[in-house]
Amino acid sequence: MEMVCIACPNGCRLNIEKNEDGTLLVTGNKCPKGIVFANEEILAPKRSVCTTVRTTYKKLPVVPVRTDGEIPKEKIFDFVEETKKIVLDRPYAFQESVIENLFGLGINVVCSVDMNRLVGE
Numbered sequence: 001m002e003m004v005c006i007a008c009p010n011g012c013r014l015n016i017e018k019n020e021d022g023t024l025l026v027t028g029n030k031c032p033k034g035i036v037f038a039n040e041e042i043l044a045p046k047r048s049v050c051t052t053v054r055t056t057y058k059k060l061p062v063v064p065v066r067t068d069g070e071i072p073k074e075k076i077f078d079f080v081e082e083t084k085k086i087v088l089d090r091p092y093a094f095q096e097s098v099i100e101n102l103f104g105l106g107i108n109v110v111c112s113v114d115m116n117r118l119v120g121e
């Protein structure tokens with residue numbers, strides 16, 4: 001399998017083979033981060049995720065939110081479902097937590113805008 005390491009701008013083309021014991025043999029990396037990247041991407045992929053949540057403000061019916069870190073890829077649909085339950089009924093500051101400690105992962109969902117500036121309160 002091949003993939004490009006995106007841990008830095010070098011963009012090393014990684015060659016990855018699976019050993020019999022399930023571990024990965026990674027070549028093509030110019031530094032150890034490439035091995036970490038390949039292992040995480042194949043064995044436990046994670047992503048930072050963005051979406052929108054609803055508000056009670058007619059002037060601003062939805063606002064963008066994002067995770068403040070990466071969550072396991074298999075939790076992305078659960079994340080979306082969780083954010084659908086939220087309706088913000090006061091102005092949230094930029095990067096203020098809308099959901100704290102999402103699924104006990106130590107990751108927060110934060111507001112991506114300063115609602116005070118947008119709703120004028």
Ligand code: SF4
Nearest residue numbers: 005008011012031034
């Ligand atoms: S392997 Fe190292 S040098 Fe190459 S892209 Fe990844 S982080 Fe950069």
